[in-house]
Amino acid sequence: MTFQYVYAYNANHSHSYYLPMTSIPSDAPRTPPAPGPGLRYRAGVAARTVAAIGGGYLLAWLGTRALALALRLSPVDNVVASTLAGLAVYPLAVMWCFAAASAVRAWLGLAGACALAALAVLALGGFGGAA
Numbered sequence: 610m611t612f613q614y615v616y617a618y619n620a621n622h623s624h625s626y627y628l629p630m631t632s633i634p635s636d637a638p639r640t641p642p643a644p645g646p647g648l649r650y651r652a653g654v655a656a657r658t659v660a661a662i663g664g665g666y667l668l669a670w671l672g673t674r675a676l677a678l679a680l681r682l683s684p685v686d687n688v689v690a691s692t693l694a695g696l697a698v699y700p701l702a703v704m705w706c707f708a709a710a711s712a713v714r715a716w717l718g719l720a721g722a723c724a725l726a727a728l729a730v731l732a733l734g735g736f737g738g739a740a
Contacts, residue, residue, distance in 0.1 A: 656712035664719035665702035669695040671726035678733035 673695030677687045702719060709715040730736060 653712045657706045657709075657715050660712065660715045660719055661703040661706035664716070664723065665699050665706065668702045668719060668723050668726060669699040671723055671730055672698045674735050675726050675729040675733060678730065678735045 673691045676694050677691035680687045680690060682690065702722070705718055706715040709718060
């Protein structure tokens with residue numbers, strides 16, 4: 610039989626000591642460990658990770674581009690302001706991917722936001738054409 614020790618103390622902590630506590634004998638049969646997360650769970654995490662990294666980057670880029678085209682400031686101020694806003698959009702997109710109820714909803718939410726940002730860039734004439 611093996612012994613483990615439990616830390617015990619009284620109410621005012623003036624005396625503290627270790628008490629021996631008996632445990633299960635080491636030759637007793639042990640229950641097998643619980644199975645780890647399944648393949649479906651791991652695939653969901655992988656899909657959310659890809660959506661967060663790739664989709665978040667795309668959304669941040671499209672949002673930065675749309676804001677840079679929409680602002681009517683000097684070119685330097687446009688770049689600085691839109692880049693700072695893009696740096697705020699990226700972590701929000703990543704958080705959205707892992708807060709969504711499923712990986713499909715994460716992808717759909719990012720796709721919708723990217724589509725809106727792409728339409729804004731397109732409306733502002735940001736995809737090619739004369740500058």
